[in-house]
Amino acid sequence: MVDTRRYAGPRDLRAMQELTSRIWSPESRWHVGDLAWGRFQHVGREAEWPTMLWDAGGRTLAWGWIELPGHLELAVDPGRPELADEVLGWFEETVRDTDRSVVVSSAETHLVEALERRGYLRADGGPFFVHLSRDLQALPEIRLPAGYVARAVGDEDVPGRVLAHRAAFHPSRVSVESYSAVRDAWPYRQDLDRCVVAPDGSVAAYCLLWLDEAAGAARIEPVGTVPEHRGRGLAGAACSAGLRAARAAGAALAVVAPRGDDAYPVPARLYRGLGFQDRARSLHFHAHAASDAQS
Ligand SMILES: CC(C)(COP(=O)(O)OP(=O)(O)OC[C@H]1O[C@@H](n2cnc3c(N)ncnc32)[C@H](O)[C@@H]1OP(=O)(O)O)[C@@H](O)C(=O)NCCC(=O)NCCS
Numbered sequence: 001m002v003d004t005r006r007y008a009g010p011r012d013l014r015a016m017q018e019l020t021s022r023i024w025s026p027e028s029r030w031h032v033g034d035l036a037w038g039r040f041q042h043v044g045r046e047a048e049w050p051t052m053l054w055d056a057g058g059r060t061l062a063w064g065w066i067e068l069p070g071h072l073e074l075a076v077d078p079g080r081p082e083l084a085d086e087v088l089g090w091f092e093e094t095v096r097d098t099d100r101s102v103v104v105s106s107a108e109t110h111l112v113e114a115l116e117r118r119g120y121l122r123a124d125g126g127p128f129f130v131h132l133s134r135d136l137q138a139l140p141e142i143r144l145p146a147g148y149v150a151r152a153v154g155d156e157d158v159p160g161r162v163l164a165h166r167a168a169f170h171p172s173r174v175s176v177e178s179y180s181a182v183r184d185a186w187p188y189r190q191d192l193d194r195c196v197v198a199p200d201g202s203v204a205a206y207c208l209l210w211l212d213e214a215a216g217a218a219r220i221e222p223v224g225t226v227p228e229h230r231g232r233g234l235a236g237a238a239c240s241a242g243l244r245a246a247r248a249a250g251a252a253l254a255v256v257a258p259r260g261d262d263a264y265p266v267p268a269r270l271y272r273g274l275g276f277q278d279r280a281r282s283l284h285f286h287a288h289a290a291s292d293a294q295s
Contacts, residue, residue: 003054003055005055013039015063016053017036028107029073033221036185036187040184070100072102084114088102118287123285131257142244151197153190153194163203168225191249192210193208194238209246211246213250218253260282
């Protein structure tokens with residue numbers, strides 16, 4: 001007997017993370033850290049995010065997270081592939097008159113099959129993400145230009161860390177309030193939140209990692225360098241420091257998922273330069289409101 005329930009707060013995020021960790025592989029679209037970052041990096045967006053969980057036997061077997069008006073993210077236990085149809089059915093009911101999009105990893109074949117079964121079409125040629133990984137042996141040295149210092153983000157660094165993020169990802173809705181919520185979220189760890197401080201004391205670059213202890217895998221999300229400090233190796237240094245910290249915390253592997261298309265090549269170049277290798281890519285499916293396959 002499978003029960004469905006609407007997302008009702010951080011306790012349900014933990015249930016979603018528990019499933020995400022249980023079925024995780026280096027090729028997965030979702031890691032426990034993505035869920036924490038994705039759910040807390042902005043405040044005030046819950047009304048735009050209808051989210052549903054499918055549970056049985058005290059465990060979550062599937063979840064769906066809609067970003068209105070018509071986008072779906074999901075995870076489904078591959079041992080219960082029929083639940084992918086349940087999630088997609090709920091999505092189609094919820095955004096009935098809207099064009100729909102869904103993103104999965106190329107390795108999540110049970111999700112790809114469900115999407116194809118329901119008439120979703122693959123959108124090729126646009127932006128996509130590459131899933132990269134590397135083991136944490138023989139990590140690159142932390143190389144910094146004179147005057148720059150790499151360290152963990154302390155409480156006193158939070159306003160500067162937020163300014164750096166807002167500059168790197170301009171325009172950005174990340175704020176001191178939302179970043180504080182990120183720091184309160186499981187499994188955030190201060191030792192895996194690394195920044196590079198410029199000679200003038202401002203945060204010039206940063207790299208946040210999230211450790212899934214059960215999987216022994218750390219996810220990099222996000223990385224940024226303030227525009228006027230770019231091209232000096234600071235993102236590489238922040239990531240190298242973060243990867244070392246992740247190894248010290250018990251991770252054996254790290255993953256990251258930058259854009260893979262030629263329109264936005266720098267982040268993938270950064271990570272491949274740090275020894276990350278390609279594992280999978282995102283697949284982007286869509287369905288027009290009128291086509292309503294199988295409904
Ligand atoms: C991606 C980003 C973090 C890189 O920061 P950075 O401090 O300039 O990066 P580094 O100086 O460490 O350079 C890393 C690699 O990218 C290359 N690179 C950096 N800027 C580049 C540019 N404008 N064009 C081409 N290559 C560039 C460097 O040559 C280096 O490659 P190499 O190792 O082969 O020499 C920065 O551009 C940024 O904040 N972008 C916006 C946020 C973002 O997209 N973050 C990544 C999300 S996954």
